[in-house]
Amino acid sequence: IVAESSTLRRHLESHHYQKYHRWAKNKDFISALAGDNKEAKLKAEADAGPSQTTLDASLRGIPLKEKEKIIPYSDAVFREAAIEWLIATDQPIDALDHPKFRNMIEISARAKNGVVIPGRKATRDEIMDIFKRSMEQLKAKLNVR
Structure with a gap:
């Protein structure tokens, strides 16, 4: 049963x-x-009837998620976020001194409307494209067919 x-x-x-x-x-x-x-x-x-329903009425009054709230920049807030990133991603402490990391931060600091962080799939695809371009350049340099 x-x-x-x-x-x-x-x-x-x-x-x-x-x-x-x-x-x-x-x-x-x-x-x-x-x-x-x-x-x-x-x-x-x-x-x-044929009309499509919406969630507008249900969503009114729902507060923004914490990550959507805009926190004003300060060196202390940035330092805290950087340290949390180091710990959460198990980065070495000198990762903050890496020229590529500093370049990324300087580029994002110039953004007027926030920064769009690519997702996992987009990042993977871009890495594959960079690798393929590097291989093509290497083949051309070495004259390999």
Whole structure:
């Protein structure tokens, strides 16, 4: 005997449909049977019409996530963020002195509307493109076909 709710619902629907509906009506219970759910969904879609619903009303009043709140720049805030990054990514302490890191920070500091950080897939694709270009340049330099 299996006591899964979906198995029990199928059993009720196939063997005790009338009795279940009488019980549900007497108890003012909304039926959870698959067929009833489909019917209710179709009826709701027909009543709603072809318009698409939005979440606008539901989202009003929800505060911004902490990362979306704009924190004014200060050397102390930057230092804290840099140290947290060092620890979280297990970087060596001298990573902050690396010329490429400093170049990245200087470039991002000139951004007027924030910085878009590429995702994992975009970063991977760009690394692969850089590698392919490097290999092509190396082949051209060595005259390899």
